[in-house]
Amino acid sequence: MTGSLVGTEAGHSAYDAEAEKVTPFVDSIRVYPDKAPADIAQRLGLRKGAEVLVRSRRYLSDGQPTETATSYIPWELAKGTPMVETNPGPGGIYARIEEGGHQLGRFTEDVTARMPTPDEVKVLRLAPGSPVIGLVRTAYDVDDQAVEVCDTVMSADLYVLSYELPAS
Template identity: 35%
Template sequence: MTDNGRVGYRDIADELRRRIDSGELAPGSRVPGENDLMSRYDVERPTARQALEVLKNEGLIVARRGSGTFVREFKPITRVSPDRLRTGQSIWDADLGSRPRTENVTVDVEPPSSSVAEALQLADDEHVVVRRRRYVVEDKPVQLATSYFPEALVAGSSIAQIDTGEGGAYARLKELGSEPTKFVEELRVRMPREPEREALELAQGTPIILITRKAYTADDRPVEVNEMVLDSSAYLLEYRFHSND
């Protein structure tokens, strides 16, 4: 309540949040609109609008142009580690049981950033082959990925082509005598930059998960840095390990 005893936008947001958390407003269900809130709580339009904005910024509800506002549906892709990096299967098979659609694949040769050069242990004059792509599941973009490989290692291989062939880049690295067998992943969460928001078609208030994976051969030689930008509303990260790992 406000000081004058009237309902404030936070009170309305708290009530709607409670209804979402309890399941009364289920995923995909329509959320009361501004007119409904104005009538129910006897408030002006700016108060009703601000209450909905609070929940949008928390990522609990999404507006669909011409349709209204709905409780966000969470149908996660379970990203299982370390199972997904075991040899003999597609990474996406471990996550989805199938492959997503790959879009906007580009391959370039570029000078590396200082962080990539350090991770790949490159000399000052060395370049990297950069593979950029977007992954789409059920017509929804879910991930952006940028992989960096030492040019001296992969030049002339299918890794430097749009189509890497059966088994992907890791199969080609194995053929080159540089099979990745050890991996290190760093995770962080932040709000998206505008190009990331547009590329992933993110709803308002949706953060991204940034995963940087470094791949090494059995003798600890770095062969890839992969920077992945994940739609956090599309993923559940699952980690499996033993107490003696």
């Protein structure tokens, strides 16, 4: 798989846009309100312990676990919307965020490489010694308000992160 998770095609999740050549599948999804971890609250510009909607899922390609992704959306943006459902509808949570009046303006991504936690080894079915790529993406609206943080952990041997950046 190759991927920058920024810039998905209209109506597709980031994962679906990246998985065009394989059979993608989500085998587990959990959606629930919770208190934001300190680092997530900071990225979202929320007070420590603020309530967020958590959307956690594991993705597979041709039956092989490839990544986990956990999205955090400020509860004030998510409550009472289809985002609290397992299937938020066409276009996913970004479409629901925009329907709520927050036009997406930009994304930031922080990419790291590291050894996996024991839980990540199990969930991703990693071979001993296999590293993971951590990618934390923050979505901002056009008013520069953070509207979502997605913490993705990818099996490093299955991905190439490819970015094109303007020179100016």
